[in-house]
Amino acid sequence: MARQRTILGALTWDIGALIVLGLLALLWSTLQEPSLQRTTSLQTNGSRPPDRTEGDVLLLLPATPAAQAAELRALDCSYGWFNALWHHYGAFATAQSDNLSPQILAGRSVVIVPERVALDLPRAALGALEDFARQGGQLVVELPREGWETITGVATTGKVGQARRVTSVDGLGAHGPIREHLVDVPLSGPLLPSAPMLPRPAGPVILEVEEQPGLLVQALGEGQVFTLLFDYACSLTALHQGKPTRQMDFGPPGSPRWQPTEGRVAHERLLSSHVPYADLLKRALFDRFSEHRPMPRLWPFPGKHMGAVANAHPSAESPRAALGYADWARKNEGTATIFAAADRFTASQAALADQVGAEVGLLWVLGQERAPLTESRGVGALQPWARELPLAEQRARLQANLGDQRPVRLMRTEASLWENDWDSTFRRISAAGLRVDTSFGPTSAEHFGYLFGSAMPYYPIDTRGLPLPVLEAPFVLSGANIDPARLQRMLVNSETYFHQPLTVSVPADAMAREPAAGILLGFRQLHDLARDHQHWVTSVGDLIDFLIARRQSVLTSQWSSAEQRLTISVNVLGARLRSAPEGAIASVAFPREFEGRPIRRVLVDDQEVASSRLASSGPGDERILAMTPGRHVITVYYEAPAPSPADADPAATSSE
Incomplete structure (x- = not known):
């Protein structure tokens, strides 16, 4: 009897052939599009930089790192002061709070006590700071609580409020853009209560915040004490690094991991800003120090330049257009x-x-916006997997093409995208050995300007309040938001008041992605406009090298009230750069007048300085003296006060 064949048996060879064909098709597709293996770049933590012992201004810093912050209010922003002083003064001293002593305070003009330091100082340290102020020093205390009343003259008991904005600048004693725009600066953090007080000169209040005293100054002996009742350092940090919308994250729940950096801004007003609000907040305090005695500083640009201009060209695909822009x-x-x-x-x-x-x-x-950068994995010609290259390996690949003579230290993220938390991306950049990032800035056509409160580079701080060894250098214009009129306005404002390093970003694909005449017109005029407005034409890397040399320089000063003489001792370091082959050297700036009396004469190393050698800052409140490298002594004499009737010559009075 013949064996009956089943349908399955009849199709055995057909099914086998289909399986083989399917495997071959799968193998072919795998070879054409290998399976992608995602990787995560390593991270590193912030660390405390070495202390500097020389400087008129001393910043006291916490002796130990803070706990990891789960929200902005819990963040230790002490190093927000570090960034502010680096921007304004260049040279200043730092010390751990547990090392505070009369010897460390000796010779200082200003001592700054951040909130976390103010909370932990023992009684003996408070006594040393009180003696410092009584002997003529200037003391700045941020958010003082119990125990500070005898020094600050301010009681802060009561309900703690929320600082959001400056509501009055009547006590500032200044005019111009700072008076006009300071009320628009977005603030963050708590606001300590205080009894109502009058603005200067009738009272001690410099700034009001939420219609109560926010910044005030009281005389103490021969010195004075500045009291900040709002979180000054965290307000600056939120302006620079971004203001989280929930805990320490950005964007609503469920937001994508990678977001444009412009989504981190502290306030929507900053998305289209001609004003560097963070720098106005710095000057609102620091300019007041020279009312007590003239305070010199290292000018943030070489020579007599009023600012700087750099152009950058990110290129995700072919760099041909970027090379053309560079040429x-x-x-x-x-x-x-x-x-x-x-x-x-x-x-x-x-x-x-x-x-x-x-x-x-x-x-x-x-x-995110282009294919990931990968390396194939497999055996021989069979490479079914592709591994995404982490940041450190991408850097190594580029370094191999550049050669060891040109180390890769600068970077930008693809499309200026950033992780949606506080510090992960900064920590990855640091772990990869890169030292400068330039991803923060406006990328949308409708946004422009100082989105992060300043164009000056700053050190980001991690969730424990420690700085990372990376500088973030924001850009102010990019692609379709470049416009010649807008560019000229920013240069004029920088020359006449704000003094900023303006980086303009022209992506290699800008004209292909969003063609606009303003992009090419603005770029073609950039360098001529920069020189017309006394800006240093440089590169991002050269700017950073100059600012680091400025920080490594030393400036100290002494004030003789009897002789109205300011003696400045400097040791200026220069940087030999491609954009400054003769050397980029920080100048020295000092107040144009003191108590309304102008400068009478200036000497450098006992040699008279002609007035033509002195440049004026944009607002005209400082004189700028270009320097040569090395040690110098600058002596500035101010006009003496007019004698009062009580001091008139008794003999002359009797003869009359």
């Missing part, structure tokens, strides 16, 4: 920074970048 900059006696993806920048293109005088940084490919 145009070279022909106009400028320079450029190209941010290149490691898989799109060859050794021959690195040689071209060198020919056109461009510095090269890394564009961190995230795989």
